[in-house]
Amino acid sequence: MLILSQFGGFLMVGGRLGDIFEHNLVLTIGMSLFNASTLLCALVENRIGLVVGRAFQGRLVVLRVVRGWFIWLVTDKMQVLLRV
Secondary structure, eight states: HHHHHHHHHHHHHHHHHHHSSSSSHHHHHHHHHHHHHHHHHHHSSHHHHHHHHHHHHHHHHHHHHHHHHHHHHHHHHHHHHHHH
């Protein structure tokens, strides 16, 4: 539930970051930070650290998803344009 609330709250922030910076850079940074927060969740020994790590995962998954949607949308439109 925590990941879903973080995802919804930061969806527009991730989209705006992708508009400001290069799309592949945002995707790469988002994937790297998400993997680091996953490692944090795996290594932590108490519940509070796990909740904090999961909150970071919820925020950082937005950077991956938004850029993935953008890349899919652009390549799909390019395929339609090339058919015409």
